[in-house]
Amino acid sequence: MKRIEIIIKVMSIAFFIVLWHFLVVLKVIPLAIPSPVDVAKVYTSTFFVEHILGAILSSLEHVVVGFGLALMVAVPLGMFMGWFKPIEFTISPIVELFRPIPPIAWVAFALITFRNYLHVSAFIIFVGAFFPILTNTVHGFRTVSIEYIEVARSFGASKKDLLTKIALPHALPDILTGVKVGLGVGWMCVIAAEMFGAPGLGWIIIQMEYIHNLEAVMAFMFVVGALGFCMEQGLKFLEAKVLRWQRGLVRG
Amino acid sequence: MVNLDKILVKELLKSFGNLKVLDNVTFSVKEGEFLCIVGPTGCGKTTLLKILANLIEADSGEVLINGSPPNPKLHKIGYVPQSISLMPWRNVYSNIKLGLELRGVKEAEIFRRVMEVINLVGLAGFENYFPHQLSLGMKARVAIARALVIDPDVMLMDEPLANLDWHSRSIMQSELLRLHEKAGKTTVYVTHNVEEALLLADRIVVLTSRPARVKTEIEVHFKKPRNRFEGDFVLLRKRIENLVKEEE
Numbered sequence: 228m229k230r231i232e233i234i235i236k237v238m239s240i241a242f243f244i245v246l247w248h249f250l251v252v253l254k255v256i257p258l259a260i261p262s263p264v265d266v267a268k269v270y271t272s273t274f275f276v277e278h279i280l281g282a283i284l285s286s287l288e289h290v291v292v293g294f295g296l297a298l299m300v301a302v303p304l305g306m307f308m309g310w311f312k313p314i315e316f317t318i319s320p321i322v323e324l325f326r327p328i329p330p331i332a333w334v335a336f337a338l339i340t341f342r343n344y345l346h347v348s349a350f351i352i353f354v355g356a357f358f359p360i361l362t363n364t365v366h367g368f369r370t371v372s373i374e375y376i377e378v379a380r381s382f383g384a385s386k387k388d389l390l391t392k393i394a395l396p397h398a399l400p401d402i403l404t405g406v407k408v409g410l411g412v413g414w415m416c417v418i419a420a421e422m423f424g425a426p427g428l429g430w431i432i433i434q435m436e437y438i439h440n441l442e443a444v445m446a447f448m449f450v451v452g453a454l455g456f457c458m459e460q461g462l463k464f465l466e467a468k469v470l471r472w473q474r475g476l477v478r479g
Numbered sequence: 480m481v482n483l484d485k486i487l488v489k490e491l492l493k494s495f496g497n498l499k500v501l502d503n504v505t506f507s508v509k510e511g512e513f514l515c516i517v518g519p520t521g522c523g524k525t526t527l528l529k530i531l532a533n534l535i536e537a538d539s540g541e542v543l544i545n546g547s548p549p550n551p552k553l554h555k556i557g558y559v560p561q562s563i564s565l566m567p568w569r570n571v572y573s574n575i576k577l578g579l580e581l582r583g584v585k586e587a588e589i590f591r592r593v594m595e596v597i598n599l600v601g602l603a604g605f606e607n608y609f610p611h612q613l614s615l616g617m618k619a620r621v622a623i624a625r626a627l628v629i630d631p632d633v634m635l636m637d638e639p640l641a642n643l644d645w646h647s648r649s650i651m652q653s654e655l656l657r658l659h660e661k662a663g664k665t666t667v668y669v670t671h672n673v674e675e676a677l678l679l680a681d682r683i684v685v686l687t688s689r690p691a692r693v694k695t696e697i698e699v700h701f702k703k704p705r706n707r708f709e710g711d712f713v714l715l716r717k718r719i720e721n722l723v724k725e726e727e
Binding site: 372375379381383388392393399470 | 577578
C-alpha cells in the first residue's frame with residue numbers, strides 16, 4: 228500500500244471519531260450514545276484488562292475448531308461434488324435442504340444437543356462457514372474448462388493428474404473466496420452463539436447489556452470488529468501469495 | 480522407410496447423436512510431412528483432429544500412428560488446440576513443461592528441454608510471464624512450445640493462428656515454417672484459411688461440408704518459403720478456394 232493511502236485511511240478514521248465525539252457532546256443525535264472518550268475509558272478499566280484476553284482466546288478457540296472442521300469437510304466434499312456429476316446429483320438436494328436455514332436458527336438446536344459450550348459455538352460457526360465454502364468450491368471444480376482438460380489428456384494425463392494439476396489450481400480462487408466469505412459469516416455466527424452463554428466476546432457483550440453498560444458493549448464490539456478485520460487481512464495476504472498469477476489480471 | 484505412413488486415417492465415421500460429422504474420411508500423412516486440412520467452417524475438422532489426438536473416439540474406422548492406434552503410452556502427441564488454452568495460473572515456463580511433468584520427467588531434464596524449446600520458439604526472457612501478460616502471438620508460441628517440448632511423434636494443430644491479426648499471423652506463419660524445417664515434425668494442421676495452408680503445406684486435404692469427406696488432395700510443390708503474391712501461388716489458391724466455396 229502506498230504511504231499516502233495509509234495516511235488517508237488513518238485520517239478518515241480520525242475524522243469519524245472526532246465527528247462522533249461532537250455529535251454526542253453537542254447532543255445532535257437524540258440518543259444516549261457514549262462518546263469515544265467514554266468508550267476509550269473502558270479499555271483502561273481493570274474489568275476490561277482482566278477479561279479481554281480470556282474472551283478473545285475463547286472466541287478464537289471456537290473459530291479454530293468450528294471453522295477448521297468446516298474447511299476439512301466442505302473443501303473435499305465440494306471437490307467431489309464439483310468434479311463428479313453423480314455425486315453432485317446425490318448430495319445437492321440434501322445441501323439445498325439445509326442451506327437456506329440461517330446459522331443462528333441452529334442455536335436452539337445446538338444448545339439442546341450439545342452439553343459443552345465450546346461445542347455449541349463451534350457448531351454454529353461450522354454451519355455458518357460450511358455452506359459458503361462448499362458452494363464456492365463446487366463452482367470452482369465445475370467450471371474447469373474442457374480445453375485445459377483436453378490439453379492435459381493429449382499428454383496422457385491420468386484422472387488423478389486432471390484433478391490435482393488442472394482442476395485444483397483452477398478451483399483455488401473460488402475456494403479462497405468461499406473461505407473468506409465463510410470466515411466472515413462464521414465470525415458473525417460465533418459472536419451470536421456466544422450471546423446464548425458460551426464464554427467469549429459475545430457472552431461479555433450480552434453481560435454488559437444486562438447491566439446497561441453501553442460503553443462496555445461498544446468497547447467489546449470494536450474488539451470483535453478489529454479481530455474480524457485482522458482475520459480478513461490475514462486471508463487477503465494469503466490469497467495474494469497463493470494467487471500471485473492473478474496480479475495484473477484483476478483490479479485487486 | 481521413405482514412403483512409410485506416419486499417420487494413416489482409414490474410413491472414419493463419427494456422429495454426435497443424429498448429426499453425422501465425419502463420413503468415411505481416409506487419408507495418410509508421411510513422415511516429416513506438413514499436411515494441411517482445409518474445409519468450410521463447421522465441417523468437422525476439429526472433430527477429426529481430436530480423434531487423431533485420441534481425445535474423442537470415432538464410431539468406426541481406424542487411426543494408426545506408426546502403425547498402431549493412438550495411445551498415450553506409445554505415442555507422444557503435440558496437440559495445439561484452437562483456443563490455445565494456456566493455463567492462466569502457470570507462467571510461460573510451467574505451461575510449457577506441462578507435458579513433461581505429466582510424463583514424470585525429472586526436474587533437471589525438464590529444465591534443460593524447456594529452456595531449449597523456449598529459445599527455439601523465440602520466448603527467451605519471457606519464462607516468468609503469465610499468459611495474461613502476453614500478446615496473442617506470444618501465446619501461440621507458448622502453445623506450440625508446449626507441444627514441441629515433449630518431442631512429439633506428430634504435431635496436431637487446430638487453427639492456432641485463427642485469432643491473430645494479419646501482421647502477427649504472417650510472422651507466425653514464417654515461424655511455423657522455420658520450426659517445421661528445424662524440428663521436422665510430422666504435422667497435421669487444420670485451417671480454413673487457404674492462403675495459410677498453401678504457405679505451409681506439403682500437401683492439402685480438402686474436406687467437403689458436413690458430413691466431411693475427403694473432396695480432394697493436392698500436392699503443393701512450390702519451394703518454401705513461398706511468395707503469396709506470385710502468379711502460380713495465386714492461381715492455385717483461387718482454385719482451392721473455389722473448391723471450398725462449392726461446399727459452402
